[in-house]
C-alpha cells in the first residue's frame with residue numbers, strides 16, 4: 001500500500017506527525033507532499049525537526065496569496081504529484097486550504113481521500129475553514145472523526161456510518177509523546193529561555209491568528225484592551241506572522257509590545273511551546289489546536305471566538321468562549337486567577353479527544369479497508385434512494401407524534417432554520433422542514 005499525505009501549515013505538520021510515525025512503523029510506503037503554504041522556518045522546518053519526521057518528498061512552494069490563487073496553485077502542484085505517484089489513499093488533515101486542494105484533486109483522480117479530523121462544524125460560513133472542511137468531507141471516502149459529536153455532524157449530512165471511524169484526535173498522541181521529550185530536553189529557544197518561565201507565576205499563553213480577529217481592528221482593540229488590564233499576569237505571546245503584520249498595519253504593535261507584562265516573541269517550536277503551555281495558568285487563544293491541547297494538558301482555556309467547531313471542550317467544562325469583548329475576557333480571566341474551585345473545575349474537565357492512540361486507530365482502519373479491497377471509488381450499481389422518502393415544510397401546529405400517526409410515517413430528520421433537531425415526540429413541527437418515510 002502507498003499512502004500520500006498532503007500538508008501545508010504548522011498545525012497539519014503537528015497533527016500528521018503521529019500518523020507519519022505510524023506509517024513508518026508499519027513499513028507502508030509514504031509520499032509526503034508539502035504545499036509550502038507555511039514557509040518561515042518558525043512555521044514549518046522547525047516542526048519537522050522537533051517532531052522527528054522525514055523531510056517532504058515534494059514541496060510545491062505555493063507561499064502566501066489570496067484564497068483562490070493559493071488553492072489553485074496547490075491543486076495544480078498536487079495533481080502532478082498524484083498522477084505520478086498513484087497512491088492508494090490521500091490523507092488530508094483539518095481545515096486549511098491544503099485540505100480543500102488535496103481532497104478536490106485526489107477525488108477527481110478517483111483516488112480515495114481519508115480526512116483526518118473530519119466532521120468538525122462551526123456552522124459559521126464566514127470562516128474559510130468551515131468551507132474547507134465541509135468541501136473536504138464531500139470528497140472523502142474515509143472519515144477519521146475525533147469524537148461522537150463530529151460523527152453525528154456527518155451522519156446528519158447523510159454520510160454512511162460505515163465510513164466513520166471515531167479515533168480521537170492525533171493532537172493527543174503528539175502532545176503526550178512530545179511533552180516527555182520536551183521535559184527531558186528543556187527550553188531551547190533563547191527568547192523563551194530569557195524569560196525564565198520556570199520561576200514565573202501566573203503565566204498566560206496567548207496565541208491568535210484567525211482572520212476574523214486579527215484582520216478586524218475593532219476586535220483586536222477589544223482583545224488588547226483586556227490584555228492591558230491583565231497586568232497581574234505574565235502574558236507570553238508567540239506571535240503568528242499574520243498577526244504581527246496586521247498589528248503593525250493598524251499601528252497597534254508598538255503599544256502592545258511596550259507593556260511590561262506582555263512578552264511578544266517569535267513563534268515557538270513544538271517542544272518549547274508544549275513546555276510553555278503546560279506551565280501556564282491560563283491559555284487565551286483563537287487557535288483550533290490549542291483548544292484541544294489545553295484540555296489535554298489540563299490548562300483552562302478562554303477562546304477568543306463567538307463559536308467553535310470544538311464544542312466538546314466547552315461542554316466538558318475546560319474551555320469558555322469569550323469572543324473579543326474586553327469585559328468578558330477580563331471577568332473570566334479574573335475568575336480563573338482568583339477562584340480556585342472554578343479554576344480546578346476547568347483543569348479537571350475530561351479530555352474528549354481520546355487516549356493518544358488516534359494514529360494507531362487511523363492506520364488500523366486504513367489497513368482494514370485496503371485488505372478488504374474497499375479503498376476504491378466506483379459508480380453505484382443500484383438506485384440509491386427509496387421511493388417512499390419524502391420531505392415537507394410544515395405550516396400547521398402538529399407534534400412529531402401526531403404527524404407520524406396521521407401520515408403513517410417515520411420522521412428521519414427535522415431542520416429548524418437549517419439546524420437539526422432531535423425528533424422528540426412532543427416537538428411542535430410548525431415552520432420546520434422534515435424528511436420522512438411513508439408506509440401507506
Ligand code: UD1
Pocket residue numbers: 009010011037038039040043064065095096097098128129209211241242243245288
Ligand atoms: C492558515 C489556515 C488556518 C490555520 C493557520 C494555522 C487557511 C485558509 N488558513 O492560516 O486555517 O489555522 O494556517 O496557523 O488555510 N505568513 C508568513 N510566513 C509564513 C506563513 C504565513 O509570513 O510562513 C504570513 C503571510 O503574510 C500570509 C499570512 O501570514 O499572507 C497568512 O498566511 P496564510 O497561510 O494565508 O494563512 P494563516 O493565517 O497562516
Ligand code: UDP
Pocket residue numbers: 010011014207209238239266267268269270271273274286287288289290293
Ligand atoms: N504552536 C506551536 N508554537 C507556537 C504556537 C502554536 O508549536 O508558537 C502549536 C500548538 O501547540 C498547536 C498548533 O501550533 O498544536 C496550533 O496551530 P495554529 O494555532 O497555528 O493553527 P490552528 O490549530 O488554529 O489551525
